[in-house]
Amino acid sequence: MARVVVVGGGFGGLASAARLAKLGHEVTLVEASDGLGGALGTVSEGDYSWDAAATSTVLPAVIRDLFRKSGRPAERELELVALDVVREHRFEDHTSVRLPGGTRGAQLAAFDELGPGLGQAWVDHVASYADDWEVLRRGYFEVPWDRDRLPREVAARLNSRETLHKRLRRAFRDDRLVLVAGHPFVEAGHDLRNVPAWAGLQAYLEQRFDAWTVVGGMSALAIALEARLATRKVTVLRSTPALDLVVREGRVAAVRTAMGELAADVVVVAIDPRRLPTLAPYVARTMPALPPVVSHLGLDGDVPDVPHELVLHGDPMLVVRPGGTTPEGGTAWTVHGRGRLAEDLLRALARHGLDVRDHVVVRVDRSPRELVEAWGGSPLGVLWQGRSTVQRRLGPDTPVPGVYAAGAHATPGGGLPFVGLSASLVAQAVGPA
Known part of the structure; x- marks a missing residue:
């Protein structure tokens, strides 16, 4: 012992x-x-509470x-409950796509609604990660690995010079699909030019295994x-x-x-x-990947209905996640901001047609520095x-x-x-x- x-x-x-x-x-x-x-953990203010960070997992x-x-x-x-929609993406041209998880067919149909042929382009891209997942799962993710004696197939992926930026540009002619595939990394503060191509298998995991949340x-x-x-x-x-x-x-x-x-x-x-x-x-x-600017909102009254996660593409990129504990008639949102935040997050939301400024009961704002200090990293x-x-x-x-x-x-x-x-x-x- x-x-x-x-x-x-x-x-x-x-x-x-x-x-x-x-x-x-x-x-x-x-x-x-x-x-x-x-x-x-949770963040609480008055009768409202919110998840401090993650709200779902694959x-x-x-x-x-x-x-x-x-x-x-x-x-x-x-x-554990599977989500019907992993997230909705809204683009600057006012188009949008709801990304279902756990099924190839549903994703193909969703992207075909965005534009003819886009569904096949998307599912082909996701399928390209099947071998990456199997190789890295067996030799890197699920077993302790020796840096000096990596299996040949694992080393080929970890040592590859291909970036996610290059892989997505090669896979998609439509920039909207690039935004969807790159979103998890951009939201986490990464530059796609510095992310290895194999890391993009996040899209494969969401399609094959769905996204899940925890009741409570x-x-x-x-x-x-x-x-x-x-x-x-x-x-x-x-x-x-x-x-x-x-x-x-x-x-x-x-x-x-x-x-x-x-x-x-x-x-x-x-x-x-x-x-x-x-x-x-x-x-x-x-270096650490720094958290985004975060605003936890306690709302009342009639507010827009949004899915589990809503991504508003642009600069800044905004992510809205509803959910939490509220008093009767209340709604809880958490808003993340990435990019050039030259204005208040609520004003930026309003420009996207989500104006909840008159519905705010409580609000808790956290800067990246405050979040790192609170979590110790x-x-x-x-x-x-x-x-x-x-x-x-x-x-x-x-x-x-x-x-x-x-x-x-x-x-x-x-x-x-x-x-x-x-x-x-x-x-x-x-x-x-």
Whole structure:
């Protein structure tokens, strides 16, 4: 039995702690704030509350596997619901498309309504990622990987110079399809010229596996995992910032916190490694993908009906996500802004025909800096800076013996599926007690 200290109580830390405790290790989780969940938490003001960040996920099998491998099945703890429409895209020429998930035929029909022949162009593009997914799933996403001994097919993709920008321009003559395919990365703050082409398989995952949400909000996932840690007898230390790792005789020996040292045989770093001086030099050439400008709106009265996620393309690009807890007759929206934000988000919304300025009851605004400070880092992980970004990340292992990395900074990108997979990789690398 190893003494394991998990640093960080976001999804990556919670998932890592649950898995390692089930494998028989003695696990302590330290979290700098007074609550767990990180970006899976909620924001509240008055009688309104909103999901702090993510409102849906793809690859529900990642969540199901986590719960099954750490105790009771997810179905006994959570209610996962597939979305009929992943998101709606509205373009500057006043056309729009609603993107269904989980079915090739429905997506083909939706894009054909946007323009003749566009449906076939879209489904052909999505299908082009089938081999990428299978190769990377088997040799990169689902198994700990050795940077120096990558399988040939995996290395061919990770080392490819092809960018997502080039792949989309080659696949589509219609710029609107480029916007749809590139949207998840642009919203996360990436330049498509710096994103590897294979990363575009997000569109394949949405088509094949659908997008899912959790009844009660994504915070229900954090609450269920917190209960799972209690069941697995994980020691949880809140309001305990990790200051650095303690290395003795070339191996990790403890985590230094504001409350003293915690002895450890194994440490899992589920926060931005730049925050720990021992690891910071190894990731000095990476940068975080910063969150967007966010405005949580509590509305009343008759407001426009919008789907689960509405993308308003332009500069700035606006994303509207309804959902949350409201008083009777109320509506909760969260609005994200990316690009040249030269005016208030509500005024920008009004220019798109969504004028809710007279319906605002409460409003909570957060800048990217405020979000990073609140979460102790960016839940969007590492900024894509070309193909070398894969090699510059840490995780699941690190150059320090006994130290592993999980979370958004240890994956091929942010988002719950990849964060969940990072925790699985750590559990495999550490192994059973």
